[in-house]
Amino acid sequence: MSVVAAPAQAAPEDCNPKKGTLKLPASEPWAQKRLDIKNAWRLTRGAGVTVAVVDSGADYHPQVQISKIIDETHTGHRDCVGHGTAVSGIIGARYVAGVPFHGVAPDAKIVMVKQSNKTEGDITKLISAIDDAVAAKPEVINVSVRASDHPQLRAAIQRALDQDIVVVAAAGNVTGPDDQDVPAYPAAYEGVLAVGSATPDGRRADSSNAATPVGVLGPGTDITAPWPGRSYMRGLQGTSFAAPYVAGTAALVRARFPQLTQEQVRRRIIATADGTAGAGTGAGMVNPLLAITAVLPYERGDAPVVAEPLPSALPADAIAKVPPRDETAIGIAMAVGAGVLVAIMVAGGLALLIPLGRRRGWRPGRAS
Known part of the structure; x- marks a missing residue:
């Protein structure tokens, strides 16, 4: 999703998102298998954490529970693009027995901040939406939007970071030669966890913008996600859908270790990613399970021990000692x-x- 400067808001067009499907394959989507999300749920499912999603709104879906909707467009909560519903679902769709799709942090609360009715939006609306998201006091903000550098946008992101909020943003997609060497904002701002798009084999997708300083990759090709009309959309592509996998992981980390600062959470997710090489790959594919269990060498003093504690040593008298040699x-x-x-x-x-x-x-x- 992208935003451009617009002098005035046009009247809302007919709200007709693409039609999704009601049927899903019996097997789990590859992204869920690759990230081993259910294994992480043994430690946390994101309870107590709020994730604000700055996007295109959210339609009702049986698996996606939106706790609050803030509408910057003043056109209602409906998602006329499908983008916001999909992103919200990847982050926090509830687990339903028999349904192969689920979100990364199903117990996290989702706040939707609607900033556009189309695939492109107004930069001023985006800035206001980020400020509204900060005011909602979330622990994580997901911005699956590509914009140009703007001083007010930079300031809005800084306000979020100053409030100890983890900001996750899409690195942007390369749609042509004009944007191949241009970084995406707010992902390119310092302190933001920028997310590139990965294929099932873990490499960077060709469409993922390598000019943006990527922190980690997330699944971003052949993605399945909830969609308007109580349906699902298959075959989604782009960094817009990679970012929420990382935002969901950030929610798991913040739920597991609420004492960590936003910077520590960002560093932890980067440090525990599955390593890869090449421009635009960052530290590699995000690893939710490792992000909530690894003990990092630089975490000392008051830093938490994040792995399950080892079994305690046996007492000294638990095993009889060997008697001395009787010559x-x-x-x-x-x-x-x-x-x-x-x-x-x-x-x-x-x-x-x-x-x-x-x-x-x-x-x-x-x-x-």
């Missing part, structure tokens, strides 16, 4: 053993010699 007993035992061995040898010799002597006429000696 006297060993000597006696050896002497007794040697005597027994000699006795056996003597008895064996007599048992052999006496019969031989008798066969030769030998008799025990008698006194004369």
Whole structure:
């Protein structure tokens, strides 16, 4: 999704998002398998964390529960693009038995801040939407929007960071030669966790903008997500849908370790990513499970121990100690053993010699 400067707001057009599907394959989408999300749920599902989504609104969906909607467009909550519904679902769609799709942090609260009715929007609306998101006091903000550098946009992002909010933003998609070498904002601002798009094999998607200083990659090709009309959309592409996988991971980390600052959360997600190489890949694919379990070497002092504690050591008296070597007993035992061995040898010799002597006429000696 992108925003451009617009002098005035046009009247809302007909709200007709693309039609989704009600049927999904029986198997889980590759992104969920690759990130091993359910394994992370053994430690946290994001409860107690609020994620603000600056996007195109959100339609009702059985799996997506929006706790609050702030409408900067004054056109109602409906998602006329489908973008906001999909992003919200990737972050926090509830798990439903028998439904293969679910979000990264299903227990997190989602606040939707609607800033546009189209795939392109107004930069002033985006800035106001980010300020509204900050006012909602979330722990994480997701901005799946590509814009140009603007001093007021920079200031809005800084206000979010100053409020200890993790800001996750899409690195932007390359749609032509004109934007191939141009970084995307707000992702390119310092302190923002910029997210590139990855393919199932973990490499950067060709459409993912390498000019933006990417922190990590998220799944961004052949994505399945909730869609308006209580449906799902398959085959979604782009950094817009990679970013919410990282925002959901940030929600898991903040729920697991609420004492971490936004900077520490960002550094943790980057440090625990699955490494890769090349421009625009950052530290590699985001790893939710490792992000909430790894012990980082630079986390000392008051920093939390983030792995499950090792079993405590056994008490000193739990296992009997080996008694000291008793030399006297060993000597006696050896002497007794040697005597027994000699006795056996003597008895064996007599048992052999006496019969031989008798066969030769030998008799025990008698006194004369």
